[in-house]
Amino acid sequence: MTETNNAGNWVRSWGASPQAAHDGLGSLDGHPPLADVTLRQMVRISGGGRRVRIRFTNEFGTAPFTIGAAQVGLAAPGGGVRPGSARVLTFAGASAVTVPAGAPILSDPVDLPLPALATLSISLYLPGRVETCTCHDPALETGWTIPGDAVAAPTLPENAEVLPVRALISAVELLPGAPARTIVVMGDSRTDGAGSTADANHSWPELLAERLAERGVAGYVSNQGISGNRMLNDGIGAAALARFDRDVLATPGLGYVVLSLGGNDIGISFAPRDDGPLADFLKMFPGAPMTADDVIAGYRQLIARAHERGVRVYATTIAPYEGAEIYTPEGESARQAVNEWIRAGGAFDAVLDFDAVWRDPDRPSRIREDFHAGDHLHGNDAGYQALTDSIDLSLFS
Numbered sequence: 001m002t003e004t005n006n007a008g009n010w011v012r013s014w015g016a017s018p019q020a021a022h023d024g025l026g027s028l029d030g031h032p033p034l035a036d037v038t039l040r041q042m043v044r045i046s047g048g049g050r051r052v053r054i055r056f057t058n059e060f061g062t063a064p065f066t067i068g069a070a071q072v073g074l075a076a077p078g079g080g081v082r083p084g085s086a087r088v089l090t091f092a093g094a095s096a097v098t099v100p101a102g103a104p105i106l107s108d109p110v111d112l113p114l115p116a117l118a119t120l121s122i123s124l125y126l127p128g129r130v131e132t133c134t135c136h137d138p139a140l141e142t143g144w145t146i147p148g149d150a151v152a153a154p155t156l157p158e159n160a161e162v163l164p165v166r167a168l169i170s171a172v173e174l175l176p177g178a179p180a181r182t183i184v185v186m187g188d189s190r191t192d193g194a195g196s197t198a199d200a201n202h203s204w205p206e207l208l209a210e211r212l213a214e215r216g217v218a219g220y221v222s223n224q225g226i227s228g229n230r231m232l233n234d235g236i237g238a239a240a241l242a243r244f245d246r247d248v249l250a251t252p253g254l255g256y257v258v259l260s261l262g263g264n265d266i267g268i269s270f271a272p273r274d275d276g277p278l279a280d281f282l283k284m285f286p287g288a289p290m291t292a293d294d295v296i297a298g299y300r301q302l303i304a305r306a307h308e309r310g311v312r313v314y315a316t317t318i319a320p321y322e323g324a325e326i327y328t329p330e331g332e333s334a335r336q337a338v339n340e341w342i343r344a345g346g347a348f349d350a351v352l353d354f355d356a357v358w359r360d361p362d363r364p365s366r367i368r369e370d371f372h373a374g375d376h377l378h379g380n381d382a383g384y385q386a387l388t389d390s391i392d393l394s395l396f397s
Contacts, residue, residue: 011253012182013045014172015222016136019237020060024137027164035129038150041122041143044201046209047220048116049174053109057170058099060134066098068127069151075121079156116213123151136166140198180218181255184248191225191260195373202381207388231261231298233287257306260316262295270331278325292337315348317355322365323376332365357390
């Protein structure tokens, strides 16, 4: 497989897959439209660099919106900005820009030396009304809304309120000081970090970035997990097959893809359809039920599209979920069939056997009790750390 060398070229150091507000987990329900407000959001990058640009997004917006001012700087505790680090962001030299409906927009680059694992503060002022917010739901790092233009505020004002989602930003891109490639992880809630401690950067892709930094590897990781996402059908977020070009193949500095998908396709397809809260939840997932063969066919499509770009493709096996509401014996059989193909089918450049890491030796259809978040579906901090520790870092060198 051809490998790219990105010395002197942009690489993505942080990412969050854009979603429509109504295609998330409902965190924006009851939240008023954004107008005459500053958004301040914290982002921990993976690898470092010497110049930075921010990708803002209106990709699911129904009307243009205006950024009246924007800044980036190194974050200080409590929502502040480290003195001397703030940089004004411009757009083709202008301090304000209108972002068209359905489009992203990149800021102009600014000089800002950043070490690996630095936490950035990104602030943008919205002078007009944003009725439909392109977001990422949930945000596991706290952000805030502040009335008026508070972009340049060095500390978080007292009238700031918590922002329940990642809003209107989708990527941080850097110019690295040495050759570097980005690892893009595409997955569902287990990739997104559901069940991990908020504001602790304990999703397994973030922990992977930490391991790479500790080893001195130029590790740039873009987490493109969406909680509730599926490979083959829309529902919560666009299906992976639909968003693959945008969220993966268009990534600056793309070097590796890790696919961690299929669990929701299987779980939702075989979930019990009785009346009650689960039935209401399942209404969020339209489309025909999918079989193990359907999931395998979807994987083959993603592999072909990545290999066409000369990118190595790895896969994680699907971890257990017995004990979760969506579990059925039929779904378990489909999970086992997909995992057997992932391990033995020879289609991937490497396999990360997350099923082997999480399964209970005494009941392999369940996650170990010390690794799940209480729901038998998502990891806790220890569970995600175990996944990360199991990864052979030489796959990314």
